[in-house]
Amino acid sequence: MVIIIKKEDILKAVEKVDVVAAMEEGFIQYSKGNTVVPPVGELLFEEPRGEAHIKYGYIKKDDFYCIKIASGFYDNPKLGISSSQGLMLLFDQKTGQPAAVLLDEGVLTDIRTAAAGALAARYFAPRDPESIGIIGTGIQARLQLEFLLKQTDCRSVWIWGRNEENSKHFKEEMGKGVEIHIARSPSEVAQNTRLIVTTTPSETPLLFADDIRPGTHITAIGSDTSHKQELESALLQKADILIADSKSQSKSRGEIFRAVKDGLIDEEKAVELGNAILNPDLRRKKEDQISIADLTGVAVQDIMIATAVYKNFINN
């Protein structure tokens, strides 16, 4: 019996799930080598331009295997449709029988990505960040802030976006109970905050080594390919602690990939998030250390959130 779960029911179910805890468990299993996650499948389209990615895998001795289809079709907004589309599938790991189709339209990817940012902050943010800094003003920027506000008592926020209009909308919509300042540059964000999340698809650095004050933690979310980059490579060289959600993915994408390619760090400098969660020695030792978490997105996050939503849905 295959269960079809619609977006509205997914959103209701996910509210009852501790997604940050689910991510924590997923990254631990991943770093322990208890997951099977083959390379991502890819389909490219030319007219109109688009791409679909197929991510799949499972946690050993778990209940399900998971397949996620996520696509980006960049002309969709002209038609009034989100450029992101997709769904997740769960299959019984012991028989292969389909268990659930989650018609999430990509929201579970957005949510699990934001939850991973909050998880990184839980383990690496300085005790007093002064203010939270958010680079970017899109859906991921909003979700990161929403999740971070549950991790810290800090209620002061600095934001920067390329488009000033979008920054104003962000401030209006997210400003409840929070003091939001619009910065004139990413550098101004860095001068006023010590917990920064970058969420843009930028292909040239937005934050530079000289911008960053001692004690700052940065979570870099935007770069998930080989050509995207939000952080200057010298900033990764300057960091005391470097965390990758997936060391194997960092060989081909993200900020760490770029800094290694630029010859400024050795890939051995990075520790894997799941290992740092398990071992306090791999985390911040002094309050003035700079840490950077480079999150490229791992299939185990999809497996964890899809399974949690499914279980919550059928038990309610």
Added chain:
Amino acid sequence: MVIIIKKEDILKAVEKVDVVAAMEEGFIQYSKGNTVVPPVGELLFEEPRGEAHIKYGYIKKDDFYCIKIASGFYDNPKLGISSSQGLMLLFDQKTGQPAAVLLDEGVLTDIRTAAAGALAARYFAPRDPESIGIIGTGIQARLQLEFLLKQTDCRSVWIWGRNEENSKHFKEEMGKGVEIHIARSPSEVAQNTRLIVTTTPSETPLLFADDIRPGTHITAIGSDTSHKQELESALLQKADILIADSKSQSKSRGEIFRAVKDGLIDEEKAVELGNAILNPDLRRKKEDQISIADLTGVAVQDIMIATAVYKNFINN
């Protein structure tokens, strides 16, 4: 709006589809290079043993892209569940929006495979096959016979299966309006027929060069991996005409792969099915020629049948 199509509705819809014509169109598009079909994704499981394959692709300028998940879990029969499981997904090729989930449990793969066999017979069978020969007695053997009986007036059939009990069941169930003979060996099938379909997962040859009479056409269905083989390599050497559903897949799997590996044929001997459909010069020229079609299964077949079933379902 995603449409979920259940197995019973799929079976009703597919009856109204000319699946052989759909396969013909699909193979033509494939051989013309009008399709995008990346390598198959694979997930392996150890406890219990199983495998899931993810096949995906699209025909350029068509309506949808298609993803098929098909799994084999070999302990399922102990639980009273079919070892084959799976579903197909259709997404809008212009926006990425999901259009349909076809909960076919693998039957569309069975049907499109049988339809490809019928298509090969349409273009390569001798005018008078005397009798139809079927090697194997499983679901694919039955479907191949069912589809072949629509291509030819021949109503005499010889079958061979490793398990005599299964052969008797086959004869009882498929014997309506058809005279079915149970052969004592694959060789006896070949001595009495000139249109043979092989449908077993055998890893050692069942039909040998010396068994086959002039004018015979063989469609080899069973071998879809590098280690399966139903036809002696010398038989492919002896054949006048050799057809592959996919020349690129023949580089790594199927009968042609084995014969090339054994050094008995050059891979250039094979012509691609879609090209042979388009060009009569690539087909049988004399009634006494021996032809072999090696069908390993191509994603374009899934795309064609899923799209046809979907269109039929929404228009009824």
